[in-house]
Amino acid sequence: MTFAAAQEPAILQLRVVEGEGAVYPLGSRATRGITVQVTDDTNRPVEGATVSFLLPTSGAGGAFAAGSRTEIATTGGDGRASVWGMQWNRTAGSFEIRITAAKGTTRAGTLCTQYLSAELAPHEANSLKSRMGPSHGHKWLWIAVGVAGAAAGGVAVVLLKDKSSTSTTPSNGLQISAPTINLGHP
Numbered sequence: 001m002t003f004a005a006a007q008e009p010a011i012l013q014l015r016v017v018e019g020e021g022a023v024y025p026l027g028s029r030a031t032r033g034i035t036v037q038v039t040d041d042t043n044r045p046v047e048g049a050t051v052s053f054l055l056p057t058s059g060a061g062g063a064f065a066a067g068s069r070t071e072i073a074t075t076g077g078d079g080r081a082s083v084w085g086m087q088w089n090r091t092a093g094s095f096e097i098r099i100t101a102a103k104g105t106t107r108a109g110t111l112c113t114q115y116l117s118a119e120l121a122p123h124e125a126n127s128l129k130s131r132m133g134p135s136h137g138h139k140w141l142w143i144a145v146g147v148a149g150a151a152a153g154g155v156a157v158v159l160l161k162d163k164s165s166t167s168t169t170p171s172n173g174l175q176i177s178a179p180t181i182n183l184g185h186p
Contacts, residue, residue: 011040014051020112024114038079055097065086099111
């Protein structure tokens with residue numbers, strides 16, 4: 001066995017650590033990058049892995065700083081690789097960036113979803129990103145789910161109290177129903 005073969009990991013794990021769910025205005029330039037981390041089967045960082053980032057050929061998307069749809073980066077000692085400075089096109093919608101990591105003959109892949117919105121002015125996008133923080137917006141999704149759950153729980157308590165009431169007075173016509181919460185992309 002050669003020394004190089006001994007250094008090749010048997011399994012690569014690839015995960016997006018920054019950039020998932022980012023929202024940008026149409027025609028803007030990415031103000032934050034996409035960072036991935038490559039680890040081996042024991043969760044140790046893999047240094048020197050080649051990471052390829054591929055933007056879609058049509059629809060929402062754009063080009064990397066050099067003008068191409070593909071960008072290649074190499075992981076450092078921490079197993080991380082990043083790209084930034086993408087120029088987004090003027091097509092609204094969600095899109096996926098295909099990410100592939102390779103070290104020797106071992107490969108791994110994942111997707112990073114981002115959004116282009118016609119409804120965001122550049123200053124609004126920056127404000128949205130600062131509110132979203134490092135959790136990339138997932139925090140707001142969980143807050144919305146929690147609020148919806150609490151509201152539904154409150155409705156259930158009101159309905160249970162109403163059913164357990166022994167009063168024979170007529171209803172005043174007030175009805176409480178479950179809240180409607182629409183979660184979607186801006």
